[in-house]
Amino acid sequence: MTADPIGVPLMRVTTERDRCVGSGQCAMLSPEVFDQDDEGLVTVLQEEPADELREGVLQAADLCPSRSIRVHG
Amino acid sequence: MKERVVVVGASAGGLTVAEALRRAGYEGAITLVGDEAEPPYDRPPLSKHLLSGQWEPDRLALRSEADLAASEVELRLGVPASGLDLGARTLTLADGARLTYDSLVVATGVRARRLPGTDGVDGVHTLRTLHDALALRDRLRPGRRLVVVGAGFLGTEVAAVARALGVEVTLVESAAVPLAAAVGEAAGLFLTGLHREHGVEVRTGATVAGIMSAEGRVTGVRLTDAAGASVVPADDVLVAIGCTPNTEWLADSGLSVQDGLECDEYCVAAPGVYGVGDVARWYNPLFGTAMRVEHRTNATEQAMAVARRVARPEERQPFAPVPYFWSDQYDGRFQAHGHLRGHDEALVLDSDLAQRRLLVVYRTGDRITGVLGAGVPPKALRTWRGFVATRTPWQEALARPRAAAVPTG
Ligand SMILES: Cc1cc2nc3c(=O)[nH]c(=O)nc-3n(C[C@H](O)[C@H](O)[C@H](O)COP(=O)(O)OP(=O)(O)OC[C@H]3O[C@@H](n4cnc5c(N)ncnc54)[C@H](O)[C@@H]3O)c2cc1C
Numbered sequence A: 001m002t003a004d005p006i007g008v009p010l011m012r013v014t015t016e017r018d019r020c021v022g023s024g025q026c027a028m029l030s031p032e033v034f035d036q037d038d039e040g041l042v043t044v045l046q047e048e049p050a051d052e053l054r055e056g057v058l059q060a061a062d063l064c065p066s067r068s069i070r071v072h073g
Numbered sequence B: 001m002k003e004r005v006v007v008v009g010a011s012a013g014g015l016t017v018a019e020a021l022r023r024a025g026y027e028g029a030i031t032l033v034g035d036e037a038e039p040p041y042d043r044p045p046l047s048k049h050l051l052s053g054q055w056e057p058d059r060l061a062l063r064s065e066a067d068l069a070a071s072e073v074e075l076r077l078g079v080p081a082s083g084l085d086l087g088a089r090t091l092t093l094a095d096g097a098r099l100t101y102d103s104l105v106v107a108t109g110v111r112a113r114r115l116p117g118t119d120g121v122d123g124v125h126t127l128r129t130l131h132d133a134l135a136l137r138d139r140l141r142p143g144r145r146l147v148v149v150g151a152g153f154l155g156t157e158v159a160a161v162a163r164a165l166g167v168e169v170t171l172v173e174s175a176a177v178p179l180a181a182a183v184g185e186a187a188g189l190f191l192t193g194l195h196r197e198h199g200v201e202v203r204t205g206a207t208v209a210g211i212m213s214a215e216g217r218v219t220g221v222r223l224t225d226a227a228g229a230s231v232v233p234a235d236d237v238l239v240a241i242g243c244t245p246n247t248e249w250l251a252d253s254g255l256s257v258q259d260g261l262e263c264d265e266y267c268v269a270a271p272g273v274y275g276v277g278d279v280a281r282w283y284n285p286l287f288g289t290a291m292r293v294e295h296r297t298n299a300t301e302q303a304m305a306v307a308r309r310v311a312r313p314e315e316r317q318p319f320a321p322v323p324y325f326w327s328d329q330y331d332g333r334f335q336a337h338g339h340l341r342g343h344d345e346a347l348v349l350d351s352d353l354a355q356r357r358l359l360v361v362y363r364t365g366d367r368i369t370g371v372l373g374a375g376v377p378p379k380a381l382r383t384w385r386g387f388v389a390t391r392t393p394w395q396e397a398l399a400r401p402r403a404a405a406v407p408t409g
């Protein structure tokens, strides 16, 4: 796992696109980190988002109806 | 004594409440009671990947065994709650156990309605549980004849999966246009057209007069429609005519359970009692109306709102979401945001069956209250959803530059 300059470990975001149902909850809750492709499937814009985005990322992971989003760290 | 939250119903809603409470720092005891014996699993894939055979049940688990064990939630699975004494803040389970609580969360969901007189007839199915889905899946073989009663989103999803598996499907609907009351005539006709193109026999304006059986096994469905009486032969019948909230266990509690557990805008049914998910009818201030929605995302959102409320009672916030649901039909997906039912106008902005593209927006009063789309770019749908969330007046929403909001082609 990488660390930011002051040594705080960053979180890492992964998705399982074969589960995604294209609901867009993630892109609405955390637009800095998630988007949808033309089919509506999730794409990750930043795999290691900064800590101030954590709240939104965790919310997206919780509210994703297909449980496609995993947050590590 | 340590504080205790008891959550009844161990599925998407109930499990999320328990976990979100822990995440919010709740330090009391949490007990999660569920009548199904299986560890919590997800339902939408039951009529999709599981029914089609793409997924096996293990992919439906809402949590791994390890996560459940680590969550510090006491699980009581395989036993239903049977009664509630509000005054004594005590819940009774069917095995006689009594649980006292400081806060109670009701997340008991709904169950499928049945056709009267079909209990015990082999081959007549409903679809709500994993067990139901596996039993139906077992029967879907090329050349078999399936009659689906009820052309709602569940019935039509199953029709689509069954067709893909080579099953002969008849879809029976009592309304003249399927789903017209929910999503409007145009969307209902679009859906009907889609199924006809895929070889489904769609019988609208037809009511079921009876189920025929021989030696305890279904053989056909007797229908009545404008043309008179007829019989559709069947190897199996799926009854998909809607659901009933699981509130019988609350019947003597004094809580109001007309069509679901009645709650206010904070999802509170009585002091210390909350409703979550499919079973809860609550007042949604965004639309100024009480609603009960059977959508997967609502169960999670409402669960998180209730958990926040229980963990931090001082942060009172009404639960005012824009409901969302999706439905997979063949290789396409319908998605809707908002409160579509009871709309005054459904305006079709785009409809092209050959391209599998549909976009409808809904007006209630002078506001835009919903959007339904299929084959529409996700950003366009999100734009319309934004109008719904911000209570945009109808004329204003329609007048906005719609380069992004209306697909071209
Ligand atoms: C086949 C199928 C397909 C679906 N597809 C979609 C879809 O594509 N999109 C969408 O948005 N939504 C879909 N849904 C709806 C979605 O699954 C529900 O909205 C969601 O499951 C609601 O969660 P819940 O926790 O409120 O209720 P439920 O999932 O119904 O869970 C309630 C739990 O409580 C238990 N229970 C009941 N009574 C008692 C009692 N007395 N004591 C203890 N436990 C009790 C029940 O057995 C159940 O385990 C689908 C549902 C089904 C069945």
Ligand code: SF4
Pocket (backbone or CB within 6 Å): A015, A019, A020, A021, A022, A023, A024, A025, A026, A027, A034, A036, A040, A041, A042, A060, A063, A064, A065, A066, A067, A068, A069
């Ligand atoms: S919230 Fe989940 S299902 Fe919805 S688009 Fe994002 S990853 Fe896909």
